[in-house]
Amino acid sequence: MKILVIDDQQLVLLSLKKKLTEAGYTVETAACIQDGIRLFDTFSPNLVLVDMNMPEMSGRILENCTGKEVVKYIRMFRSSQVPIMVLSGNTSESLILENFKLGITDYLKKPVGLEELLARIGKTIGFPNESDKVLQRSSRQVLGKHCVGVVIPCYNEAGRLNAEVFKDFAFNNLGYHLCFVNDGSSDNTLEVLREIRRGNEDHISVYNCPVNGGKAEAVRRGMLHLAKDSQFDYIGYLDADLSTDFRDFNELVRTLEDSTFKIVSGSRISRMGADITKESARKIISKSINLIIQSILGMPFKDTQCGAKVMKRDLVRKMFSRPFVTKWLFDVEIFMRMKSEFGQKDAIDFICEQPLKRWKHADGSKLSYKDSLRIFLQLFKLSWVYRKKKAGRVTHNVLQPDQKTVPNFLT
Known part of the structure; x- marks a missing residue:
């Protein structure tokens, strides 16, 4: 089972790749939207985990930039129904609803416990072997806002x-x-x-x-x-x-x-x-x-x-x-x-x-x-x-x- 993680913060990428790999998943990471889209086409993931606060396609860092371009690319341009889970510190109800209208599978609000994240991923695409042990071992870990x-x-x-x-x-x-x-x-x-x-x-x-x-x-x-x-x-x-x-x-x-x-x-x-x-x-x-x-x-x-x-x-x-x-x-x-x-x-x-x-x-x-x-x-x-x-x-x-x-x- 393959997961693509897209986030512009290396601490998040390193942490998620390590923990998801320990859980038995095959993981690729991207630090920008362009690399994320390229990897989606070449890696063919079973699930995409994307941060909503990402630079826009132009590459400029904007005050209110989002990662919605990834969702639009997968759902509209590629017509793919691969599960997309959003990680975000933004708890605005209107933004959450907008993302679901675009076709995301789940929206996780930061801070989020790693146990919860792995449980949601497992429910969406299934658990690799013995990942229940990983859940028990990681129960206190939290991904901050x-x-x-x-x-x-x-x-x-x-x-x-x-x-x-x-x-x-x-x-x-x-x-x-x-x-x-x-x-x-x-x-x-x-x-x-x-x-x-x-x-x-x-x-x-x-x-x-x-x-x-x-x-x-x-x-x-x-x-x-x-x-x-x-x-x-x-x-x-x-x-x-x-x-x-x-x-x-x-x-x-x-x-x-x-x-x-x-x-x-x-x-x-x-x-x-x-x-x-x-x-x-x-x-x-x-x-x-x-x-x-x-x-x-x-x-x-x-x-x-x-x-x-x-x-x-x-x-x-x-x-x-x-x-x-x-x-x-x-x-x-x-x-x-x-x-x-x-x-x-x-x-x-x-x-x-x-x-x-x-x-x-x-x-x-x-x-x-x-x-x-x-x-x-x-x-x-x-x-x-x-x-x-x-x-x-x-x-x-x-x-x-x-x-x-x-x-x-x-x-």
Whole structure:
């Protein structure tokens, strides 16, 4: 039994081909409509699985482009009744009805569990041998509504990285790609990251910076690297200790999916029903810092420093093209850059501060109490630099890495 999968996102193609092949199907994939149509004629599939959000026949990427051309080609031009199943994050009733009028067999709304997808395929064209075992093994895997890249900066994290949590998340969330950035660690963090990646190469990568440049630079490089890949709809970052866990990060992504926001930022503000744990002294320092940040920003956000944020891919280059002014306060500077780019009113409208349901302070944090006190001085430095920038008297030079500091992407 042969299946043709057409989708412009490699994460989806790789995931579906692997799982459908494991289920016993013969699978071919296409990353554009033109290749999909060509393969339909040469491969003669028993079923076509197509994403509805695909580039049009002209090859141009349009804001509201669809893959309906594939359906039209099969049903109208080829007069074929081969089953066509549509995968889409678009849940518009009118679009679904339009597709059924064109002659599709089934419409699956993302996110969709792999078990459900395989069950629908099996009901439509039959099950290969022993695919019931594949269904049981894959029951937790989900194909997301969008493809998301996540940068995870790491400096001497060998003793704190929870390898199984990262592996499990990458295996079960097929629309995610985790990019670990090794920030010149002096321990065996790089070896640990390589081991986490082993067997998960499609969904986990390691970006190695030979020299420690600080968290701000590690995140910046990782974000810019992922932004080069057009398959990602959203790109964010998360702390390696998972003080904000993947459940809350998923919630940030869902908020971005269903809104006009450009950035969704986690907030660790204590509230009823949330499990937010901080040391008492750290909590006092955090509140003091946040009050100063609110005063400098002139914006109503209460926790800019939370290490969990996700944004639309087209925003990444605007926010991360220049090195950050300070070592610890790059999160604040992102808010300042948003204000500079869009103006205060629009920046406030484009940023969503979403309270986390849980957050745990992890032992071994790289930020000491002495560093916390230094942040007060860095805040005034940041305020001064952006005042000068607003006045047009300061320019930022983009870092030109030399041979010692250029990162290596491990493929």
